[in-house]
Amino acid sequence: MFIEFLSYPFVQRAILVGSLVAVCAALLGVSLVLKRYSMIGDGLSHVGFAAMSIGVAFNKAPLFVAIPVVIIAAFLLLRLSENGKIKGDAAIAMISSSSIAVAMIVVSLQGGMNTDIYDFMFGSILAVNKSEVIAAIVMAAVIIPLYIICYNKIFSITFDEAFSKATGIKTNFYNTLLALLTAVTVVVGMRLIGTLLISSLIIFPCLTAMRVFKSYKKVVICSAILAILGVVIGISASCVLSIPAGSSIVVTNLLMFIIFTIIGKIK
Numbered sequence: 001m002f003i004e005f006l007s008y009p010f011v012q013r014a015i016l017v018g019s020l021v022a023v024c025a026a027l028l029g030v031s032l033v034l035k036r037y038s039m040i041g042d043g044l045s046h047v048g049f050a051a052m053s054i055g056v057a058f059n060k061a062p063l064f065v066a067i068p069v070v071i072i073a074a075f076l077l078l079r080l081s082e083n084g085k086i087k088g089d090a091a092i093a094m095i096s097s098s099s100i101a102v103a104m105i106v107v108s109l110q111g112g113m114n115t116d117i118y119d120f121m122f123g124s125i126l127a128v129n130k131s132e133v134i135a136a137i138v139m140a141a142v143i144i145p146l147y148i149i150c151y152n153k154i155f156s157i158t159f160d161e162a163f164s165k166a167t168g169i170k171t172n173f174y175n176t177l178l179a180l181l182t183a184v185t186v187v188v189g190m191r192l193i194g195t196l197l198i199s200s201l202i203i204f205p206c207l208t209a210m211r212v213f214k215s216y217k218k219v220v221i222c223s224a225i226l227a228i229l230g231v232v233i234g235i236s237a238s239c240v241l242s243i244p245a246g247s248s249i250v251v252t253n254l255l256m257f258i259i260f261t262i263i264g265k266i267k
Helices: 002-006 009-034 040-057 062-082 088-109 115-122 130-149 151-159 161-166 171-193 198-210 216-241 245-266
Strands: none
Touching: 002 009, 002 216, 009 040, 009 130, 009 151, 009 171, 009 198, 009 216, 009 245, 040 062, 040 088, 040 171, 040 198, 062 088, 062 130, 062 171, 130 151, 130 171, 151 161, 151 171, 151 216, 161 171, 171 198, 171 245, 198 216, 198 245, 216 245
């Protein structure tokens, strides 16, 4: 049955875009989780939802409205976190709650939740269009090579930022780059898996890989592979069982986490 579904262009687009977004989220997620910024995806997705809601309200392209807004929010989160008076988790909670409140006000003023806004909230990976496919390809073509080029620097700031700064590494630049790439990934991924679930693409693959592997490089590689498997298996289950694709992908990641946890205990 799934082989038959694969003949449909919308399923092919969903697997392609989902895999690209999942790989980017997994690569960035390793550093975010280890730096205790795992919930930044959740916070930025709420900001993106507010921006997309405003874009829909003013008949603008939601994706192009959300990207600059979420990038600004990512920079703001960094600045707030660097301020000793506001810790990272508090900054994320403050911005995400404010953003979702703004989004709900905009939605209510527009007469309620329409189909587009519903898709932003819960995702609609099987309904991606050609422009979103192009956006995902461009995003992956930028993020993956950048991550590989900056791999050693990202590794360094992930484990010992103070030492990295002392050795001359521009830690602020690489932290900003990490936030920027995460912001773009979150905005593109929201269309696929939704505001409420996008952070799972950042968190699950890394945590799952860490159940078995202990070296940074092995965790990164395993996270990327698990991210693709989660999308492919999740979309397959969605097509065969007629269940929501975004939720299916998240549950698949949860099951892989449980399996790897058991393997890690046995190992």
